[in-house]
Amino acid sequence: MDRPNKPSAISPAGGAPKPSVHTEQGKVIASLPTGDSVQVLLFGATVLSWKSNGRENLWVSDAAKLDGSKPVRGGVPLVFPAFGPPPKDHATGKLPQHGFARNSHWEYLGSSSSESGKLASGGDDSIKLDFGLSHAQISDDAKNAWPYDFSLVYSVTLAKDGLQTMLNIQNKGDKSFEFQMLLHTYFRIDDISKVSINGLGSTSYIDKMLNATTQTQTDPTVRITGEVDRVYTDIKQDTTSILQDGKPRLDVVREGLSDSVVWNPWIEKAKGMSDFEPKDGYKKMIAVEVGAVDGWQKLEPGETFEGGMICKAHL
Numbered sequence: 041m042d043r044p045n046k047p048s049a050i051s052p053a054g055g056a057p058k059p060s061v062h063t064e065q066g067k068v069i070a071s072l073p074t075g076d077s078v079q080v081l082l083f084g085a086t087v088l089s090w091k092s093n094g095r096e097n098l099w100v101s102d103a104a105k106l107d108g109s110k111p112v113r114g115g116v117p118l119v120f121p122a123f124g125p126p127p128k129d130h131a132t133g134k135l136p137q138h139g140f141a142r143n144s145h146w147e148y149l150g151s152s153s154s155e156s157g158k159l160a161s162g163g164d165d166s167i168k169l170d171f172g173l174s175h176a177q178i179s180d181d182a183k184n185a186w187p188y189d190f191s192l193v194y195s196v197t198l199a200k201d202g203l204q205t206m207l208n209i210q211n212k213g214d215k216s217f218e219f220q221m222l223l224h225t226y227f228r229i230d231d232i233s234k235v236s237i238n239g240l241g242s243t244s245y246i247d248k249m250l251n252a253t254t255q256t257q258t259d260p261t262v263r264i265t266g267e268v269d270r271v272y273t274d275i276k277q278d279t280t281s282i283l284q285d286g287k288p289r290l291d292v293v294r295e296g297l298s299d300s301v302v303w304n305p306w307i308e309k310a311k312g313m314s315d316f317e318p319k320d321g322y323k324k325m326i327a328v329e330v331g332a333v334d335g336w337q338k339l340e341p342g343e344t345f346e347g348g349m350i351c352k353a354h355l
């Protein structure tokens with residue numbers, strides 16, 4: 041007898057579509073059978089594109105340099121081992137703004153589809169790309185400025201339900217070091233005037249627009265109406281949500297990290313950045329950057345630190 045709700049046939053092993061990965065022009069590109077995709081530039085291990093449901097979720101400047109001549113203006117540049125201009129009296133003091141990770145040529149370590157971290161989907165519904173950077177691979181200038189033996193593994197997992205990016209930092213040397221790290225994510229939005237950000241209410245922040253004074257986020261919703269450069273610290277809620285027209289557009293979940301930077305250069309600062317195009321591109325982006333940037337993290341020899349984010353796209 042034919043059952044009305046009989047289970048559908050299971051496709052034979054190997055028959056189902058699988059994620060695909062290929063490399064081209066210094067990039068690693070992975071796609072899911074759904075069409076969702078991610079592109080990572082080996083220079084900086086910079087995630088350049090993350091598409092879900094046919095929509096790009098990241099903003100990259102039209103004038104971004106992808107040739108290794110400067111950090112990419114857009115996507116997800118990796119900030120390590122110092123955030124902002126490093127203090128001159130710190131061990132990172134001779135490094136450039138935001139450190140060397142976004143300026144270095146990373147190694148592609150390979151892909152796997154068996155793990156999905158904390159994303160709900162796994163197996164053939166996800167693909168993980170691993171990238172590595174160690175002391176031996178950075179420039180002589182960076183080695184001289186920061187003479188510590190370290191290893192970074194950056195894992196980018198694309199799944200049906202989101203994108204996870206995790207940075208694992210290990211001290212491989214015989215002396216301790218201090219660092220900061222940040223995933224400087226430029227999210228693409230339709231119109232900054234319609235964007236609101238939730239999940240930062242009652243949190244303290246350092247307002248770089250107000251002489252780095254400490255403020256408190258009294259309004260549970262952040263709206264962007266001018267240049268914003270804030271470092272929210274010790275955030276209690278794991279998730280920061282970007283809403284457009286009041287509807288959820290993107291969720292950013294911190295993993296092992298408790299700080300977030302909210303940044304938009306607005307009109308004048310965008311004009312001053314030669315690699316920021318179009319000049320009114322500030323209307324189409326909002327940087328919500330997860331990290332450990334309040335003070336310093338210390339790693340003793342052999343110790344590791346791991347932190348990152350899960351991004352989920354809505355709409």
Ligand SMILES: O=P(O)(O)OC[C@H]1O[C@@H](O)[C@H](O)[C@@H](O)[C@@H]1O
Nearest residue numbers: 137138224248269270301303329
């Ligand atoms: O121009 P850069 O080095 O990429 O930095 C962009 C911005 O990065 C943000 O994370 C900082 O808070 C800002 O102060 C800075 O302007």
